[in-house]
Amino acid sequence: METDKRKRTGNVILEYGILLLIGVVFYFFLGNEWLSLTSDSPGYIYFTGGEGIMPLYPVFLQVMKAILGEKYYLDGAVVVQSMLAVVCTMMFVVSLKRRFGLKLWEELLLYVACMLPFSIYLPEFGITHQIMTEGLTYPLFYIYFLFLLNFVMDRKYSWGIALIVMSIVLMLIRSQLMLLLLSTFTAYIYVVIRKLAAKENAKRFIAIFVGVLVVASGTFLALVGRNLLKIPQFTTVLMIRGFFEADYEDKDLFDTPEMQEIFEKVYQAVDEKEYRYVYARQDLYMWQELVCDRIPAAANPEIGRYLEEHPESGLDYKETIRKLGGTVLLKHFDRYLYHTLRLMIPGFIAAVFWQIGPIYLLCHFIALFLYLYAIGGSVFCLRHKEKSPEAEFMLTVVGFILVMIITVNIMFIGLQRYVVYAMGIFYCAAYLLFKELVIYVILSKTNLQNRIWKEEHEEG
Secondary structure (H helix, E strand, O other): OHHHHHHHHHHHHHHHHHHHHHHHHHHHHOOOOOOEOOOOHHHHHOOOOOOOOOOHHHHHHHHHHHHHOOOOHHHHHHHHHHHHHHHHHHHHHHHHHHHHOOOHHHHHHHHHHHOHHHHOOOOOOOHHHEOOOHHHHHHHHHHHHHHHHHHHHHOOHHHHHHHHHHHHHHHOOOHHHHHHHHHHHHHHHHHHHHHHHHOOOHHHHHHHHHHHHHHHHHHHHHHHHOOOOOOOOHHHHHHHHHHHOOOHHHHHHOOOHHHHHHHHHHHHHHHHOOOOHHHOOOOHHHHHHHOOOOHHHHHHHHHHHHHHHOHHHOOOHHHHHHHHHHHHHHHOHHHHHHHHHHHHHHHHHHHHOOOOHHHHHHHHHHHHHHHHHHHHHHHHHHHHOOOOHHHHHHHHHHHHHHHHHHHHHHHOOOOHHHHOOOHHHHHHHHHHHHHHHHHHHHHHHHHHHHHHHHHHHHHO
8 A cells, every 4th residue: 555655646746746837948948038027017117017018927037136136136026937837737637637547648748738829939939928917817817717617516505606706817927818808707607507506506606706796786886986097908999990990081070170180080090001992901910010019109199299289178188089089999899890700700710720921821720620629529428428528628718718819909919829729729629529429439339239249139
């Protein structure tokens, strides 16, 4: 017995050692750049309070600065981000191994799959080497999804509470992750329905759910009402989506000479850069122009310059941006919806596969096959088995991707790095579903052979 215990301990040490070694090599040493700074990085480093910058990442950088000093704190941030990625992805695959009874080689396979979102900018640099919020949100998302999976499958209150807490933490790091509140709400609805069907303390669960929802909604509305919390990137998104759809005739939508003059200046600046919809490509790669996040760089200086030269106008800078973008967006709302739908297609592709220019049409068919396999295979398992955790896992991933793509493209802008969070998890679920389907086919064939053999011997 003591020998078996030592053997199990040795196996666990070997398992964790291999995972740790692979993780350190991938997250620390792959990529040409150790430290990557982008145009958004100064906003986090100096905490400029720009729109859409949530507080936790700048706080994280300041803590690193207090510990390591001015010279080394960004390097320290890279080390922490990379180590966090190792730990979070390890926790996720170890949990999958225990839930689904995986062998070590299968665990390693899923571990490699979990690295896919972190590789989208390789060979230049890994995600954890960027001074960007993704350095924390990509790893921590695996903990969020672990809580989500446990909540959906086990339907326990503790996982539901942990899920809400993790949603709030991630939202306070990155504004786009407000979508996690919606995916969490969807998970609660699903669990309530399952509890009602199974009559498992459904009334108590609904009471807790309603109580949490009321408290969370009241707190959110109170913070918004007191201007302590603002809808992230709302002004910027209005400018981007509005002036992408703008026509010169839209100047007449404004009823004051000042607003008309500002509109004309902004329109000319955006049009000169060819950022409007009329210049967008009409092929499959149209999404590159639809994600036109460069519009504020051309438009905002024109607004600032006009207000500085005409202080008598009494116009507020941000309110002017919101009025310009919002008015034009409402005027062309039908075109905005069309372009948003067009943008969702590459979003669904990027969530599970790569957007490769020379074979981009093929990428559409590959992504379509992956989704049909995920949904069709899951439905097949659920119809032929009383319980299929693999199918439930797969449908949870697909459901999250659906919520993510719709929310990101309607409320924000569908950049690739916004929609790849679940890519690695999708392939983990796809493997487990494939394994389940193969086992079902083998068992079905074996049962058929046994039945034929039995019938033949009975006849004999």
